[in-house]
Amino acid sequence: MHSFTIERAPSVEKAIGASGKFIAGGTTLVDLMKLGVEEPPALVDITRLPLADVETMPNGGLRIGAMVRNSALAQHSLVIERYPVLSQAILAGASPQLRNMATTGGNLLQRTRCPYFRDPGYENCNKRSPGTGCAAIDGHHRMMAVLGTSEHCIATHPSDMCVAMMALEASILIEGPKGKRTVAIGDFYKLPGTTPHLENALETGELITHVEIPEPARGSGQVYLKLRDRASYEFALASAAVVAQVEAGRVRSVKIALGGVGTRPWRSHEAEAALTGKAASPAYFKAAAEAALKDAKPHEGNAFKVELSRRCLARALKMATA
Amino acid sequence: MAVNETTERHLADLGQGTEKNVGDSIGGRLSRRSFLSGLGVTSLVAGASPLALAELPAPIDAAASLAEDSAGATVTLLVNGKKYDLGALEARVTLLDALRERLHLTGTKKGCDHGQCGACTVHVNGQRVNSCLTLAVMVAGDEITTIEGIGEPGNLHAMQAAFVEHDGYQCGYCTSGQIMSAVALLKEPVGKTDEDVRHAMAGNICRCGAYPNIVAAVQQVRGITA
Secondary structure, eight states, X not given: OOOOEEEEOSSHHHHHHSOSEEESSOTTHHHHHHHTSOOOSEEEEOTXXXXXXXXXXXXXXXXXXXXXXXXXXXXXXXXXXHOHHHHXXXXXXXXXXXXXXXXXXXXXXOOOOOHHHHOTTSOOBTTTSTTSOBTTTTSOOTTSOSBSOBTTBOOOOOOSHHHHHHHTTOEEEEEETTEEEEEEHHHHBOOOTTOTTOOBSOOTTOEEEEEEEOOOOTTOEEEEEEEOSSSSSOOOSEEEEEEEEEETTEEEEEEEEEEXXXXXXXXXXXXXXXXXXXXXXXXXXXXXXXXXXXXXXXXXXXXXXXHHHHHHHHHHHHHHHO | OHHHHHHHHHHHHHHHTOHHXXXXXXXXXXXXXXXXXXXXXXXXXXXXXXXHHHTSOOOHHHHHHTTEEEEEEEEEEEETTEEEEEEEEOTTOBHHHIIIIISOOTTSOOSSSSSSSOTTEEEETTEEEEGGGSBGGGGTTSEEEOGGGTOBTTBOOHHHHHHHHHTOOSSOTTHHHHHHHHHHHTTSOOOSSHHHHHHHTXXXXXXXXXXXXXXXXXXHHTTOOO
């Protein structure tokens, strides 16, 4: 690992004023520093900031501190009771040890597992070194994305938690040198386009302080379904987060997000439109799944993901509306 | 774990080169560490090829120098109830390397060094974590527990005893990490079935494939019989 300095931030204000990259759980950053993918000269340790609470808000929603560990969030009684899709998604990811380390804010910024991005031995990676090309497009595609790709990057967003946050329409609270602002998670992640190295809406010096999730629709069914090569401790080939409200056999409202297939956690408004107001039946689930993958652009090695993702979503819809 | 504790003592004994101690090690509990060290001593005595020595792992002092840097901050770690003043410690030193190379608590193992295998599992404030992805300076002041802190020869932790009873290992390299995970699991909301235990232990890889025996050991300590 390269040499760097580190300081512990005593307050949010001091953290924002410090010059250096924020480090919390370190499960992504320390790993990437060991690989030589990230080489920040200075780190700011934010793990002691008073941002580790989960609170209910007057409007019925939940406010989650950025330093709440993944394990604590997944096991929180309010999350299990009212946001089971979030608990399920977190528990489907990583290992117990990593979930004890990883934080809510950090998971929002998890970097891709694209093997070409993670190995500086490959010179061509537009995400790691802008303008150098993309080794993945000419390489092995099995784990790569089929939605939101560009000719400059096909790396998959790896998080499970973020997929559930998409379906729950979370808001991200940010504090920075210019003050506080709130960004809807749907506006937080950028598509790779011609600038795959720009991944989100955060600006220099800005810190994620909280995540807020609104009260879910009354009586909504929630499911996170993850398909992968192993039953545990493996990244998704395809996953789906569904929050559905069914009345008298009809889908009154539904929120759908996909994981393992997109360059960002993938909200599918198309699938939601195809199902809203329709009967909660296999035919409409299939139609929603078709709509979700309509614009998929698979490569030779990951064409299977298109059908796998469709079936994953159709099955998750069936489970959430049962 | 206890086996390593015992063999660490044999390592010290081997350094003195008494035949009795060497015999005890071979007849009893011989770790890779004491085997390699013993080999080194034998090679020196026999005047064997220097190549054999060159292939041995770096001696502890040489490795420790990597972690020393006058530019680093002064760091105090609280490990197994004892305070250790590490003096100046570079920010890039992981908790795993600090434990092994500075404190010589070598029960915690380095496997993948990327948070994928679980061999480095320790507890920080009672929670199991991967010490290879933890920067030591970031856990200064926290309560750190390693395999050396949960039991000792003659007074094994129930989980250590269960691993011995059920043969929950073969080569033993992953074992201290497995046991630290298993001990932490006892306080976590884990379901009752073997399948639940397998999921809860997913962060610890055993290349020898001792998984059925590990699950049996964990279930015994939890008071759940098959």
